[in-house]
Amino acid sequence: MKKLLLLMTIPFFSSGKITPEITTPDSFSELSFEQLTLHRGNYLADTGCGIVSLKLFHPAEHNKYPPPASWLCLFPVDVIKDGYGPGQVLPEKVYFDKKTGIWKKKKYSLSKEGTKRSLDVYGIKSLSELQPLELYNIRSVNARGYAVINRNIPLEEKKKGVKKRLSFCLIQNHSYSAFCGFGSIINVVDGKEIDFTPYMLKSLETVEIGLPEKSSIPRD
Template sequence: MQNSLVFMTILFFSNTTLCAITPEITNPDKFNENIYIVKHLSANRGYSPSLGSDCGDITLKDFNPKIYRSQKNKTNNPIYQGITLQYCSIEKEAKSNGYVAGMLLPEKIYFDNNDKIWKNRIKKMSAHDIIASQKLYGVKNINELKAINIYNIESVNASGYAIIDYNITKEEQRSNIKKKLSFCLFSNTEAFCGSGSMIYLFDGKEVDFTNYVLKSLETVEITPLLN
């Protein structure tokens, strides 16, 4: 009995310390780790599988406060949309591509094989890419673009990155997007990725959901399909 208790204690301790967000974040307003909705995702029912990949079943905890989840706009649709694009990709390809949405930004997201973490570095852009970037984001000078923030995520049984991006394309600006979060979590040969807008207007006040979503990503568990 004593050995069983020791084993259970070690198991519980390892599960609670495995999940992490680096750098650390401040818990969002009204955050309660004991209040959440469990979301179950599967191919074509929560995420889109890419050719040759299927992440199987995915579960995570949605920590967004109920008061925000229930409010709707004038067209009776939920105000908060959160991660609107979710897909499964091949791990090798997703790692190699890095932050695809930021290809026209002067930064490169890459996995440092020595430190085993995701990092960003300044990259040299061609004259063609600079012009394309200026048109895409509606800026006169590439220096007007803002630096992106990167977080390393360790979830229940996956690891990867989350990107916070304030660089909004002209098309996104028309949809009142002000801040984006993109992520990829890797488990075995698959990569669970997604993106969405993080700032929404409730009763005339902007609410930022970034840290709620980061905390949710920390709880992602991927159960691969059995062959």
């Protein structure tokens, strides 16, 4: 019942939208994409999303796609409760405002221990070196949630070349499933560094969760 009440507080829509609006590259084309279909075996954690489909947009001039992401299927009640932030050792977090039905950011103070850990994790000397999170409210084909762009990269990942990460969670309309994912959002294609942020955000607008098995079978 608790899960049902939480879901009832979230207004759902049927068409895609990103808030605030984003600027796409001049060369962006909705015809340049790879159709991605995820099954049970694709999730690190699975609570019953079933088949999830989305279009992975990419630059029209490059037949290359965003870097691989890690996919999860979680309970909406946990997504709403946890939000995004505290586990990242950052002095701000993302939470769901039940009154407005949207995801918002707010700052909070790290403890002395949390501050030390943040400095160690990110390899910085002061919290002032951290960059603000970018938050987007996402409405997809049959789900709604958030996407966060985080430029604060842990030192160990930074050494591997990671510069920016995207994390998201979309809650399926009228169900107990939340489709989530995270991963690097900058990749080197043909010797050139490409920021896939606008492509991935537009991809999230196309997410469909809980499709029947027959939807994944190509039609002649």
